[in-house]
Amino acid sequence: MSAVLRIPTVLRPAMGGASTLNVEGQTIGDVLSELSDAYPAVKGQLLNDDGSLHRFLNVYINDDDVRYLGGVNAPVANDDEITLLPAVAGGAA
Amino acid sequence: MARFASVLDLIGNTPIVDVSALSPSPNVTILAKLEGRNPAGSVKDRVALSLVEAAEADGILIPGKPDQILIEPSSGNTGIALAMVCRLRGYHLKVVLPSNVSPERRQLLLAWGAEIIDSPGSEGSNGAVRLAQRLSGENPEWTFLYQYANPANPAAHYRTTGPEILRDVPEITHFVAGLGTSGTLMGVGKYLKEAKPGVQIWAVEPPSGEMVDGLRNLEDGYIPPIFTENHGGELLDRKVVVRPRESIEWTRKLTEVGLFVGLSSGAIMSGAVKCAKLIAEDETATIVTIVCDDGWKYLSTGAWSDDIDVVVERAKKIIYF
Numbered sequence: 001m002s003a004v005l006r007i008p009t010v011l012r013p014a015m016g017g018a019s020t021l022n023v024e025g026q027t028i029g030d031v032l033s034e035l036s037d038a039y040p041a042v043k044g045q046l047l048n049d050d051g052s053l054h055r056f057l058n059v060y061i062n063d064d065d066v067r068y069l070g071g072v073n074a075p076v077a078n079d080d081e082i083t084l085l086p087a088v089a090g091g092a093a
Numbered sequence: 094m095a096r097f098a099s100v101l102d103l104i105g106n107t108p109i110v111d112v113s114a115l116s117p118s119p120n121v122t123i124l125a126k127l128e129g130r131n132p133a134g135s136v137k138d139r140v141a142l143s144l145v146e147a148a149e150a151d152g153i154l155i156p157g158k159p160d161q162i163l164i165e166p167s168s169g170n171t172g173i174a175l176a177m178v179c180r181l182r183g184y185h186l187k188v189v190l191p192s193n194v195s196p197e198r199r200q201l202l203l204a205w206g207a208e209i210i211d212s213p214g215s216e217g218s219n220g221a222v223r224l225a226q227r228l229s230g231e232n233p234e235w236t237f238l239y240q241y242a243n244p245a246n247p248a249a250h251y252r253t254t255g256p257e258i259l260r261d262v263p264e265i266t267h268f269v270a271g272l273g274t275s276g277t278l279m280g281v282g283k284y285l286k287e288a289k290p291g292v293q294i295w296a297v298e299p300p301s302g303e304m305v306d307g308l309r310n311l312e313d314g315y316i317p318p319i320f321t322e323n324h325g326g327e328l329l330d331r332k333v334v335v336r337p338r339e340s341i342e343w344t345r346k347l348t349e350v351g352l353f354v355g356l357s358s359g360a361i362m363s364g365a366v367k368c369a370k371l372i373a374e375d376e377t378a379t380i381v382t383i384v385c386d387d388g389w390k391y392l393s394t395g396a397w398s399d400d401i402d403v404v405v406e407r408a409k410k411i412i413y414f
Binding site for chain 1: 217218219221222241273274296310311312313314315316317326330331332333334335336367
């Protein structure tokens, strides 16, 4: 499946500088594994050694957090938009 | 009752209003709990009072004793609420505030006598938390209530907000709220799951991670200890992210039902509508959502009057959640 990946500012220097990339994969785990292979500098920032998501990385498929859609097994469909966002502190709510 | 002994007695018991005119489905009722009706203007009044009362119960703070100093990181509303409570209790409050919050928030803190310590705007709330932690460590005589980790934060919602919601909306099927410290979601979520296990708990996250360019790497990330300690990953049923444009659009749409609310409440309403769209056509649902505060503190953003493209760009540079 082909999807568009939105990359946060903090990860761009290690991923060629682009804000978006076209990515392939059946699941989020597939997509992040391929990114780790293509950009070794971000490997430890996407997935842990056991294949689970990095604790400070939030991954959304079409604005839905994949941790509640099956985690790394969340399916990716054609034309999905995948967004990576770092976990940061919020305040007012 | 219309006569109260103290402003603090006005905290809580906020009204809930039907905003289903904005629902995408006739089968889905959407109700908004108006936390802006609290005396210092936001849902954080509940938290501030709970934090201070817990510290007093533990003997950490002593009402009437002179020269007691508190320090707290806040993007605004907790600081404002604490400032009001501290003014009444006679404590001196120092608020560590990102420099890029709306100017009205600064004014309100000063109005209630708080002292503002600026943290770098580019580091967002993370930077405010880090600076407060450092200053607290350097000044152990100060009281650091630390809303992100203090169990009195979710306890306020477990004790008051959750029961109020179930009392007023016994037919509730979904609760949708914003994920900041996670206090509202953890406290209300835990209460509702215990009292009515079928209720779905949904979190709305603003895209602040895109805006906070002070992050050096992902290891600078932050998950509130309250979220971890309350097993937030298991308590929540779903989490959606809302973009700045959606937040502004829904802040404006809420005026169609007469509500003048803060930008985070627009974001949460957008999340509630996303939730409503996922309800099957042959099902009914009742969503309760939170209006965290009113719009007064955000007038300087031009959110209601300026060109939306301009407002969205402006909103990316201020912290409004």
